[in-house]
Amino acid sequence: QNICFTAATTLDWIPGLSSPSQLLLELRLSSLPTSPGYSITRQSDFPPLSSEPRFLSVTGVVLSATLPSEYTQSACFHCPVEGCSGRGSHYVRLHVAGSSEAATVRPSVHCHICSSPLTEDLSLRTIAHKMVVNVVPSHSLRNSLSTPSHRHQATPIIIRGELCEGVRVGGEYSVIGVPVHTLNESSSRAFVYTRLEANNVFHVGRASISVDEAKAVLPAPVTDILSACSYSPWAFSATLAYSFAAEVVPPGAYHRLKLALLLSLASSSTPSPLHLLTVATDTTPLPALLLYGSSLASRSTQLSSTSDLWGSNR
Ligand SMILES: [Zn+2]
Structure with a gap:
């Protein structure tokens, strides 16, 4: 962030840029270490909840995909209090991998100057698309006829933004992402759903030809x-x-x-x-x-x- 800020201010790329925190940088990983702990093939391979979150990779065929749905990529807030010196400033909240929709648009954000609840400017909200796909290892499709008693567990993956483009059912992809845990509570029981949120998607095979x-x-x-x-x-x-x-x-x-x-x-x-x-x-x-x-x-x-x-x- 500091390197990009220095380059942008030195070359005068972005007028009005005053601090590195105004820049949003998305780093897309191109590879991970080849050791076993970084590669998973099924949902049960996810590391336990108590372990340190780390990047994981999955390679396989997309068996199913949801239709793209909308999520809030960023929301802009401002202080509504007359006379507050922070009134002219905007507070921008961004979606980060692993966080929920509520974390981006939640109203419990306060002004750094007067501590009043901030008001969101809905006209400045940016919306993008996401989809959830289920991926199974490629070899599980090749072996399915010879070992009919086998059942393969798919890995659910959340794909957001421009990464959704080109992802199709039947295609073979390699995905690098971070585990996302979602707590789902009912009246009697609570479940934790673990999915992978994609940081980068690579097309490695082609099952159909257009x-x-x-x-x-x-x-x-x-x-x-x-x-x-x-x-x-x-x-x-x-x-x-x-x-x-x-x-x-x-x-x-x-x-x-x-x-x-x-x-x-x-x-x-x-x-x-x-x-x-x-x-x-x-x-x-x-x-x-x-x-x-x-x-x-x-x-x-x-x-x-x-x-x-x-x-x-x-
Ligand atoms: Zn204020």
Whole structure:
């Protein structure tokens, strides 16, 4: 704060700046130490309430997100007492990570000169957006089919301001933040909810591709189909499967198998590609269809009882 204040006054960036406390500096952390105490994967990994608050990091896939809601980023107060020397001054309260809405707009703020309760100038209140997302580690999605008895606990994360931009359900993110404890009291019991308030959010993966992004890498006919099928998440895959391998099998025939072939091809470069077992005789068009599909794979090998082992790697 002092360094920025010195730079701003020396270069005369902000007219009327008289003290470092008039500057609000938001430090966004880009990394944390790699020791285990700084990284969590589930809600139960949060340090106990009694421990010193510290920054933590979570990496995973956003499973759910609330709609953006408004919160008060800053509120401005002034002294209403006539003749008080502090009357012309403004007292600004800002939201800081971990604090509640009531802490920013609470009326129990007093004048430093005459100790009278301050009055808020509502016209100077600044509003921003926040959302709460639930994140699970990426590996929990990959293992869910092989270990159906496993249950994974999501980590709730509060994201505020411009950090909300670009955060979408299905995306993979790395979040650095501080734990926030909220006491919720009912008539008979009291609960403490612990969530992470984001200090910085990094996009580390992409589970879906937008139409605009696809246009840059796909041929024009496919882009046209993608644009025409934007009304449904299934229409593009179904249309692609319908016309897949039209040279060897009539469009529409073996539709389910063509869909599975496309899925297998699309997942061939991932750590867990989709395996496909098809049982048929050589007299059906199926071998030709599989041969057509394998010609689109980056690596393929064909074996049969009548031909030698041969392969391609391109
Ligand atoms: Zn006063």
